[in-house]
Amino acid sequence: MEFNENQTETVQIAEPQVSVAKPELINGSHALIRSLIEEGVETIFGYPGGAIMPVYDAIYDYQDQVNHILVRHEQGAAHAAEGFARVTGRVGVCMVTSGPGATNLVTGIADAIIDSTPMVCIVGQVAAHLLGTDAFQETDVIGVTIPITKWNYQVTRADEIPEIIAKAFYIAKSGRPGPVLVDITKNAQQELMSKSFTYKKCEKLVSYHPRVSPKQDQVEAAAKLINEAKKPFLFFGHGVQIAGAEQELLRFIEKTDVPAASTLLGLSSVSVDHPNYVGWLGMHGNYGTNVLTNQCDLIIAVGMRFDDRVTGDLSRYAKQAKIVHIEIDPAEIDKIMKADAPVVGDAKKALEQLLPLVKENNHQEWRAEFKKFDAIEDEKITQPELAPTTEKIKMAEVIRTLSDKTKGEAVILADVGQHQMMTARYYQFKKPNSFITSGGLGTMGYALPAAFGVKVGVPDREVVAIIGDGCFQMTIQELGTIAQSGLPVKIIILNNNFLGMVRQWQQLFHQKRYSFVELQNPDFITIAKGFGIDGHTCAERENLHASLDKMLASDKPYLLEVLVEKEENVFPMVPTGACVADIRLE
Amino acid sequence: MTTYTICVFTENTIGILNKITTILTRRRINIDSLTVSETERKGISRFTIVIHSESREVVEKLVRQIRKVIEVLAVFGYLNEDIAFNEIAMFKISTPIGAKPLDIETINKVYKAWVVYWHLTYVIIQKTGTEEEIFEFFDYIKPHEILEFVRSGRVAVSKSPQTLVDYLPEAEWEYYQ
Numbered sequence: 201m202e203f204n205e206n207q208t209e210t211v212q213i214a215e216p217q218v219s220v221a222k223p224e225l226i227n228g229s230h231a232l233i234r235s236l237i238e239e240g241v242e243t244i245f246g247y248p249g250g251a252i253m254p255v256y257d258a259i260y261d262y263q264d265q266v267n268h269i270l271v272r273h274e275q276g277a278a279h280a281a282e283g284f285a286r287v288t289g290r291v292g293v294c295m296v297t298s299g300p301g302a303t304n305l306v307t308g309i310a311d312a313i314i315d316s317t318p319m320v321c322i323v324g325q326v327a328a329h330l331l332g333t334d335a336f337q338e339t340d341v342i343g344v345t346i347p348i349t350k351w352n353y354q355v356t357r358a359d360e361i362p363e364i365i366a367k368a369f370y371i372a373k374s375g376r377p378g379p380v381l382v383d384i385t386k387n388a389q390q391e392l393m394s395k396s397f398t399y400k401k402c403e404k405l406v407s408y409h410p411r412v413s414p415k416q417d418q419v420e421a422a423a424k425l426i427n428e429a430k431k432p433f434l435f436f437g438h439g440v441q442i443a444g445a446e447q448e449l450l451r452f453i454e455k456t457d458v459p460a461a462s463t464l465l466g467l468s469s470v471s472v473d474h475p476n477y478v479g480w481l482g483m484h485g486n487y488g489t490n491v492l493t494n495q496c497d498l499i500i501a502v503g504m505r506f507d508d509r510v511t512g513d514l515s516r517y518a519k520q521a522k523i524v525h526i527e528i529d530p531a532e533i534d535k536i537m538k539a540d541a542p543v544v545g546d547a548k549k550a551l552e553q554l555l556p557l558v559k560e561n562n563h564q565e566w567r568a569e570f571k572k573f574d575a576i577e578d579e580k581i582t583q584p585e586l587a588p589t590t591e592k593i594k595m596a597e598v599i600r601t602l603s604d605k606t607k608g609e610a611v612i613l614a615d616v617g618q619h620q621m622m623t624a625r626y627y628q629f630k631k632p633n634s635f636i637t638s639g640g641l642g643t644m645g646y647a648l649p650a651a652f653g654v655k656v657g658v659p660d661r662e663v664v665a666i667i668g669d670g671c672f673q674m675t676i677q678e679l680g681t682i683a684q685s686g687l688p689v690k691i692i693i694l695n696n697n698f699l700g701m702v703r704q705w706q707q708l709f710h711q712k713r714y715s716f717v718e719l720q721n722p723d724f725i726t727i728a729k730g731f732g733i734d735g736h737t738c739a740e741r742e743n744l745h746a747s748l749d750k751m752l753a754s755d756k757p758y759l760l761e762v763l764v765e766k767e768e769n770v771f772p773m774v775p776t777g778a779c780v781a782d783i784r785l786e
Numbered sequence: 787m788t789t790y791t792i793c794v795f796t797e798n799t800i801g802i803l804n805k806i807t808t809i810l811t812r813r814r815i816n817i818d819s820l821t822v823s824e825t826e827r828k829g830i831s832r833f834t835i836v837i838h839s840e841s842r843e844v845v846e847k848l849v850r851q852i853r854k855v856i857e858v859l860a861v862f863g864y865l866n867e868d869i870a871f872n873e874i875a876m877f878k879i880s881t882p883i884g885a886k887p888l889d890i891e892t893i894n895k896v897y898k899a900w901v902v903y904w905h906l907t908y909v910i911i912q913k914t915g916t917e918e919e920i921f922e923f924f925d926y927i928k929p930h931e932i933l934e935f936v937r938s939g940r941v942a943v944s945k946s947p948q949t950l951v952d953y954l955p956e957a958e959w960e961y962y963q
Contacts, residue, residue, distance in 0.1 A: 342801060343801075343804065346801070346805050346808050350856065354800075371856055405856070406797075407796070407797055407856060407857055407858060407859045408856050530853070531847070531850040531851050531853070531854050533850075534846070534847070535847060535850075
């Protein structure tokens with residue numbers, strides 16, 4: 201009961217306050233859901249269980265305001281929240297119970313932190329008085345997730361909930377985004393708050409202030425290097441999409457006329473049709489982009505972190521080039537590559553500030569050098585892949601046909617492995633925000649759950665998940681979620697009955713000793729039909745067009761299995777430990 | 787190998803130690819000593835972490851990673867010359883009847899160490915100083931049987947005239963009382 205400070209105690213005692221309206225006190229679970237609503241959350245991906253049941257009881261009352269999607273495994277909830285977050289830029293929310301519910305999230309959280317994905321994970325926990333007693337379904341999830349969350353916190357009192365949720369959302373989405381985990385003990389979910397519910401969004405914290413606008417002197421130093429460079433080469437990464445800097449990036453590359461290459465997660469931020477776009481970087485990236493990395497005199501890195509899959513052997517990587525590094529996370533500066541001109545800030549702001557300082561330029565001659573390599577790659581790899589003479593269908597032709605049929609404008613998800621690299625190579629992205637894949641962690645099984653998260657985020661766009669037969673079986677149960685939610689996600693399984701990328705490495709580096717990479721697969725179409733999802737198998741090249749048409753024409757979830765060449769390899773390839781300039785074409 | 791002292795200022799909440807040490811563990815950096823206590827400001831803890839490293843670059847990267855912990859307010863990496871530093875050591879020395887007596891005068895005047903507890907068969911001596919001074923005394927006292935020896939780990943204050951609030955102008959922290 202609250203006491204008014206101005207009233208004397210005797211009055212309080214003498215008059216029971218029947219007529220005075222008491223503040224409406226809600227319990228922690230209601231406070232949680234109302235906090236999520238205040239943050240604009242419309243969809244929660246979750247799975248109930250003992251320690252989160254009070255919250256699920258509260259959700260029951262808010263079904264008109266919050267949509268809950270029941271996944272089939274908690275990992276699926278995490279990936280779905282990631283998919284939603286990646287495509288919308290908003291915070292994805294997943295909710296699970298304690299113990300195994302929480303530990304099943306771990307892969308998804310680890311995936312989110314390495315791919316800078318804003319996510320808030322609400323996790324139930326045993327009651328506070330049971331903490332540390334090895335109670336049923338008690339796991340020290342805070343301890344488990346410290347290294348893989350941007351922030352985590354254990355709530356033990358209902359009163360803490362609004363403030364902690366506000367903080368969680370602020371931390372997850374600001375600066376370099378990342379996953380935040382809030383562990384809520386069951387007593388905190390059940391007990392009444394001691395004061396009426398009010399919600400204030402968090403806008404700053406004493407100990408955390410990410411720099412959005414870069415310092416002007418850093419921008420000027422970067423502009424000087426850019427203006428002096430004879431052979432500048434721009435790399436753009438995931439940071440461009442996160443910052444929504446696609447327009448600024450276009451203006452920048454058009455004004456400076458620099459050639460621009462993408463990282464895996466940067467794909468789709470610049471259309472493949474753009475004359476300055478020269479391809480993508482790294483292990484299975486393009487020939488010219490990799491070789492010319494070692495011939496440019498300046499790298500302008502925008503929102504990327506020089507991942508080892510991009511750089512190959514660092515001791516022989518771009519030694520001749522100066523580096524301008526535009527990056528929001530100060531810890532990424534000089535982490536892998538020493539920056540001559542670091543620019544700490546958000547990609548959009550940094551490019552906005554750079555634009556007036558960089559000179560209009562013409563690098564036609566330098567850009568033409570990429571064309572020479574493209575011609576070789578085209579002749580040796582791309583054309584044979586797209587117009588194969590093999591009996592079986594090849595992955596590249598499936599993806600390019602899909603690309604043509606969707607005009608390069610669908611949201612494409614790829615799982616992890618050969619089909620992922622093939623998707624990155626052969627889908628011709630023409631619209632920003634269109635490629636969602638697990639880049640940093642390389643999480644097999646990511647694409648299927650992430651796909652329905654994406655579809656929730658962008659219901660009006662065509663969403664196609666391209667998945668290998670190995671990956672598909674890692675989260676196959678999420679077909680149930682797709683069927684129950686009715687989200688019209690299109691799924692293509694590129695089935696070669698192999699864990700293809702591992703097989704490729706065993707072929708190239710382990711004398712073809714195929715150690716546990718061949719799969720005896722189930723009948724995927726029967727399985728899909730068992731879940732209530734329609735689908736069919738395409739085994740012949742002449743049926744490919746019709747098969748894709750049928751899949752795309754469906755207004756329901758649809759599974760298309762394509763039987764592809766069993767032992768094809770992804771090239772070009774920079775083998776692990778090799779120099780980017782030594783990229784192999786065969 | 788160079789000694790680096792890393793001072794970390796954090797909010798004083800549960801689990802921060804874990805959040806910081808996991809950053810070192812992941813990079814296989816061993817901690818030589820670690821002390822934690824509340825600062826002159828309420829609710830702000832100060833970690834003093836001493837490490838050895840061959841590479842200044844590694845330490846710089848470590849400092850930036852520690853800064854990423856949300857509860858961390860500020861991180862400073864120091865060389866020995868940048869700081870005033872000390873630690874306390876305690877020695878439990880056996881003094882059985884008939885053994886060579888301790889030279890208390892030398893212990894006090896030369897080594898600036900003090901007996902803080904007497905027992906019939908042992909004494910406890912407290913010695914404040916740098917790691918080097920403590921080990922000099924260790925060598926001196928070793929001939930007497932050392933029953934127990936403990937060091938507090940380094941505490942250090944920067945020689946720079948700036949104070950914590952200079953780095954955290956936005957914060958209005960109450961003084962610790």
